[in-house]
Amino acid sequence: MTHPAQLKAEADALIARGKALIAADLPQATDLLNQAVKLYWAAGDYYSAAAQTGNYGWALRRMGRPDLARPYLARAAEIFADLGLADFAERHRAAAEDIAADLTPEFLASLPPAVRQAIEQGDGAALQFAINGLPPAEQQQVIDRLAAIGLISIAESEEDASHAVQQFEPLLQAIAAVARGDESERADVERALDDLERKGWRIRKAVRQIWQGERRRQRLTYGLDEVDTAIVNRILDLLA
Structure with missing residues (x-):
């Protein structure tokens, strides 16, 4: 395959x-x-x-x-x-x-x-x-x-990335909260990430690495497309 x-x-x-x-x-x-x-x-x-x-x-x-x-x-x-x-x-x-x-x-x-x-x-x-x-x-x-x-x-790829970040902002805030130690919404976030993965997004692996303490942008975004990269970078910005 x-x-x-x-x-x-x-x-x-x-x-x-x-x-x-x-x-x-x-x-x-x-x-x-x-x-x-x-x-x-x-x-x-x-x-x-x-x-x-x-x-x-x-x-x-x-x-x-x-x-x-x-x-x-x-x-x-x-x-x-x-x-x-x-x-x-x-x-x-x-x-x-x-x-x-x-x-x-x-x-x-x-x-x-x-x-x-x-x-x-x-x-x-x-x-x-x-x-x-x-x-x-x-x-x-x-x-x-x-x-x-x-x-x-218009710069379509940049615009699309910006729109995606804006639309997912509540989820990204919740992801950052889990990374800071707040587990209250983790189950809901996990379900949302699984659903996004089924729909073609590729941020779940990076999010789990962030929760484990990884903060190196290059490593977290390796192999991701521009939109997924923008989403991961936004999470890291929230944790900076």
């Missing part, structure tokens, strides 16, 4: 090839994505299956093909929901349902006034200032919509 790490490496390589081909050979890029997703599933890496499916949808939207993007965004939303990542699921679901794919008058009219004015004036600095001034929930929605039409770009 092929080791999960090898399957994931093969899937990552297929994704990289697909990204290079998406503009020139869309059918081939789509085939590579489908192959990669099957490998992620076989490796038990359900998060990557969802993330890469969603990333493909975002890429298609930025290419001006919302008709092709919607099924991928919707599927990513379903997988994220199954993983318990409600914020991720909602972002992708909203994108799948958003029919605005370019800067039509209707699309502009739907934006906050300061954002709309900055876009109409072609003022990038003013646009950033306007986005920064929005409430967090509305800010994320506007960023997603503008990124979908290619007006702005």
Whole structure:
């Protein structure tokens, strides 16, 4: 049986090839994505299956093909929901349902006034200032919509890691409490970790090492993907 790490490496390589081909050979890029997703599933890496499916949808939207993007965004939303990542699921679901794919008058009219004015004036600095001034929930929605039409770009992997850390913050606080000697919630935390492991997350081993006293980041995060690494680093930050 092929080791999960090898399957994931093969899937990552297929994704990289697909990204290079998406503009020139869309059918081939789509085939590579489908192959990669099957490998992620076989490796038990359900998060990557969802993330890469969603990333493909975002890429298609930025290419001006919302008709092709919607099924991928919707599927990513379903997988994220199954993983318990409600914020991720909602972002992708909203994108799948958003029919605005370019800067039509209707699309502009739907934006906050300061954002709309900055876009109409072609003022990038003013646009950033306007986005920064929005409430967090509305800010994320506007960023997603503008990124979908290619007006702005976002660092998807960093953003995903940040969202995961935020969503799991209560659990991470409980993990840190156990590491400090508070055993009152340990049983619940153990069950949550087992459930996450079944869903494709890979933090259980690192958490148990932390509980045993390990604090070396490089050792604890070795072999983890970017999102799992961010989660483990957050636990260590709580214990610093």
